Amino acid sequence: MTASAATTPPPGATVPTLAGATITPGDLMRAGSYDMCFGCGTGHETGLRVQRTAFDEDVVLGHFLVTDQHQGAPGLAHGGLLATAMDEILGTAAWSLGKMAVTGRLETDFRAPVPVGSTLYLKAWCTGVEGRKIYLSGEGRLGDPDGPLAVQAAALFVEVPREHFTKER
Numbered sequence: 001m002t003a004s005a006a007t008t009p010p011p012g013a014t015v016p017t018l019a020g021a022t023i024t025p026g027d028l029m030r031a032g033s034y035d036m037c038f039g040c041g042t043g044h045e046t047g048l049r050v051q052r053t054a055f056d057e058d059v060v061l062g063h064f065l066v067t068d069q070h071q072g073a074p075g076l077a078h079g080g081l082l083a084t085a086m087d088e089i090l091g092t093a094a095w096s097l098g099k100m101a102v103t104g105r106l107e108t109d110f111r112a113p114v115p116v117g118s119t120l121y122l123k124a125w126c127t128g129v130e131g132r133k134i135y136l137s138g139e140g141r142l143g144d145p146d147g148p149l150a151v152q153a154a155a156l157f158v159e160v161p162r163e164h165f166t167k168e169r
């Protein structure tokens with residue numbers, strides 16, 4: 001992955017830990033997802049409907065089925081939607097550390113085309129935390145969790161207070 005300095009943890013960034021977390025992975029699993037989220041909502045008719053299948057302190061796993069609603073070129077997934085899928089799984093990895101966080105920066109490498117009808121298997125993990133900054137990496141593989149590499153991503157998420165989601169704008 002050709003990650004920039006902005007998404008690479010600086011020397012001295014800590015290895016993430018769940019100590020002091022306000023949200024546990026169990027809470028997150030029970031909370032499910034926001035129904036109308038384009039990434040994971042089951043109420044969103046044309047969304048990606050990413051399913052999160054496992055997460056712990058080290059890694060988060062998920063997958064989604066690429067449908068004809070997700071095309072860019074005929075028969076192939078749109079790159080922007082693949083970036084959205086990576087955003088979703090990277091965000092889940094950030095939240096699974098017990099931190100409410102939003103995407104500050106998202107970088108993607110597209111390694112192989114992703115056909116309609118295929119399942120993209122997603123994986124994300126935290127590479128370091130410094131203050132409010134959470135550094136994450138992820139990948140998407142075709143057809144199987146160990147299948148061919150299709151997408152790689154690196155991101156900087158920034159921890160925010162609850163008011164970020166509730167204040168009127």
Ligand SMILES: CCCCCCCCCCCCCC(=O)SCCNC(=O)CCNC(=O)[C@H](O)C(C)(C)COP(=O)(O)OP(=O)(O)OC[C@H]1O[C@@H](n2cnc3c(N)ncnc32)[C@H](O)[C@@H]1OP(=O)(O)O
Pocket residue numbers: 006028031032033034039087088089090091092095101102103104105131132133156158160
């Ligand atoms: C319980 C419910 C469960 C729900 C399911 C959970 C799963 C969820 C899955 C969701 C998945 C989907 C997720 C989504 O889609 S989240 C939606 C998309 N993202 C947003 O809307 C975020 C919009 N941006 C902001 O709100 C603010 O800009 C934030 C909050 C990010 C920072 O503004 P704030 O005023 O607060 O802080 P700051 O500006 O002092 O920055 C702080 C530090 O960060 C560094 N920095 C910031 N940006 C960048 C950048 N681009 N490159 C490099 N560095 C950057 C900055 O230099 C500084 O560093 P330092 O000077 O301290 O060293």
